[in-house]
Amino acid sequence: MAFTQRSDQTRAAILAAARRRFAADGYERATIRAIARDAGIDPSMVMRYYGSKDGLFAAATDIDLLLPDLSQGPADRIGERLARHFVERWEGELSDExxxxxxxxxxxxxxxxxxxxxxxxxxxxxxxxPLVPDPAELPVRAGLVSTQLLGVALCRYILRLPPVVAMDVDALVANLAPTVQRYINGPLPAAG
Structure with a gap:
């Protein structure tokens, strides 16, 4: 039991150090040695638990977007619910580094x-x-929705574009929702 507890504590220390180091240095510049030093352990322990820098990064960024069940509620408000959830995921109670x-x-x-x-x-x-009747369209629709969600994240939270940062949450959601809604269940024009 003591070994398992010590092992869990070591894993937690490694993950905490990795998250801090990846946040400060990015993936490319963060090193196993620096993460191990921050965690107060030998670099071989990081490799023992996570196998590689990629494995450690995957564990450190094991993120659940906590997406709501979009099949509940009015079909014409899905875009709004998803946009609001995503914005609040970045800056509300659910936000995390x-x-x-x-x-x-x-x-x-x-x-x-x-x-x-x-x-x-x-x-x-x-x-x-569950919302897309034609399964063949699902990857494209999900990809287009992701472009909107990630684009807002880039402009508001990373690049901090002043007009986008200045919007309150309701205004941001109101501007984002119609496009997300169209990508979910609107017409998809054929590529020309």
Missing amino acids: FLVVLFRSAVTGEAAAARLREVFGGQVTGALG
Whole structure:
């Protein structure tokens, strides 16, 4: 029992140090040695528990977007509910530094970009699945919704574009919701 408890404490210390280091340095510049030093352990322990820097990053950015069940409620308000949830996920009660860490790291590193694709691709697609009548359209619709959600995140929380930052949550949601709604259940023009 003591060994398991010590092992859990070591894992927690490594993850806490990794999250801080990835937030400060990004994926590319963060090193296993620096993370181990921050956690007060030998670098071999990081490798023992997580196998690689990619494995550690995946564990440190294991993010649940906590997407609501979008099938509940009026179909014409899905875009608004999703937009509001996402904005509040970034800055409300559900906010956490891990989204920022993941997003900032994804801009400069392929491993982080792949992780961001996994998080958004899997979770947004899963949330929209029951709402999209044509399964062949699901990947495109989920991808387009993600472009809006990630674009707002980039401009408001990372680049801090003044007009976007200045909007209150209700105004931001009101501007974002119609586009998200159209991507979910509006017509998809054919590529020309």
